[in-house]
Amino acid sequence: MTTETTTDTTTGTAAGTATQLRELLRRARVVLWDFDGPVCRLFAGHKAERVAAGLVEWLAGRGLHGLLDDTEREAVDPHGVLRAVDRRHPGSDLVAELEERLTKEELRAAASALPTAYADPLIRTWTAVGSRLAITTNNSPRVVRSYLDGRGLTACFSPHIYGRTTDLHLLKPDPHCLNRALSAMGAAPSAALMIGDSPSDLTASSGCPVPRLREILGRHRLAAAPRPCCTATSTPGTWCAWTTA
Numbered sequence: 001m002t003t004e005t006t007t008d009t010t011t012g013t014a015a016g017t018a019t020q021l022r023e024l025l026r027r028a029r030v031v032l033w034d035f036d037g038p039v040c041r042l043f044a045g046h047k048a049e050r051v052a053a054g055l056v057e058w059l060a061g062r063g064l065h066g067l068l069d070d071t072e073r074e075a076v077d078p079h080g081v082l083r084a085v086d087r088r089h090p091g092s093d094l095v096a097e098l099e100e101r102l103t104k105e106e107l108r109a110a111a112s113a114l115p116t117a118y119a120d121p122l123i124r125t126w127t128a129v130g131s132r133l134a135i136t137t138n139n140s141p142r143v144v145r146s147y148l149d150g151r152g153l154t155a156c157f158s159p160h161i162y163g164r165t166t167d168l169h170l171l172k173p174d175p176h177c178l179n180r181a182l183s184a185m186g187a188a189p190s191a192a193l194m195i196g197d198s199p200s201d202l203t204a205s206s207g208c209p210v211p212r213l214r215e216i217l218g219r220h221r222l223a224a225a226p227r228p229c230c231t232a233t234s235t236p237g238t239w240c241a242w243t244t245a
Contacts, residue, residue: 024193025193027190027191027193028131028191028192028193029131029132029187029191029192030131030132030133030134030181030182030185030187030191030192030193031126031131031132031133031134031192031193031194031195032133032134032135032136032178032181032182032192032193032194032195033123033133033134033135033136033137033157033194033195034135034136034137034194034195034196034197034198035135035137035139035143035144035147035163036137036139037116037196037197037198038116038119038195038196038197039115039116039119039123039135039147040113040114040115040116040119040147041113041114041115041116042106042109042110042113042139042143042147043109043113044109044112044113044114045109045111045112045113045114046105046108046109046111046112048076048077048078048109049076051078051102051105051106051109052075052076052077052078052080052081054101054105055078055081055082055098055101055102055105056068056073056075056081058098058101059081059085059098064094067084067085067088068081068084068085072084078102078105079102079138079171081098082095082098082099082102082168083168083171085098086168086169090168090169091166095168096166099164099166099168102140103140103142103143103164106139106140106143107140107142107143107146109143110143110146110147110150111146113147115151120151120153123153123156124153124156126156127155127156132160132185132187133156133157133160134157134160134161134162134181134184134185135148135157135160135161135162135163136162136172136177136178136180136181136194137162137163137164137172137177138163138164138171138172138177138200139163139164140163140164141161141162141163141164142163143163144161144163145161148161160181160184160185162177162178162180162181162184163177172200173200178194
């Protein structure tokens with residue numbers, strides 16, 4: 001990772017920022033990666049908005065148009081549609097069928113997913129120096145394995161791939177998948193680092209608690225994110241590190 005323009009909101013110096021970032025990375029013996037965003041752009045070719053609309057149309061075709069409210073029917077995130085149905089019919093056959101349809105759409109998306117800039121070499125480098133890596137995601141673990149197999153990265157993470165289960169109430173921002181990873185790897189939160197790109201990742205990491213590194217692509221910004229203690233830019237993205245657990 002190349003450090004360029006930095007801002008340290010604690011000391012106000014670039015040198016202080018670089019020191020904090022190096023220390024954050026140096027301490028990390030276990031790195032928990034979110035999948036869609038930090039590892040790849042899952043829906044780069046098969047758009048998430050299209051998938052969400054397809055799920056809504058499928059529900060309508062079953063006579064369940066009224067199951068969702070207007071806001072939920074206009075969701076651009078397919079996980080939002082799945083969560084909404086699960087809130088009304090938790091653990092039902094309907095939810096199981098909808099989740100399977102989402103998984104198939106995610107698998108279709110994985111075939112045209114684009115790798116996040118510099119993610120592959122960073123993953124391989126961390127593995128080479130002895131860090132242990134895990135995926136902690138709201139996507140299906142079948143989808144994660146499909147993508148990693150295609151990039152030759154499965155060995156960097158296997159067997160530690162923790163994705164969506166039938167217990168949809170345990171999706172992030174619940175820290176369940178992070179806790180599963182830490183427990184399976186025998187790691188304390190203080191020895192781990194999380195890489196994510198959304199408010200739900202930040203909330204989940206706070207629930208562990210795990211220091212986290214936030215990845216932002218292009219002009220994407222998260223208004224709900226807390227103020228970082230330091231940032232480091234890496235073309236073409238910006239990486240922000242939080243050292244508070």
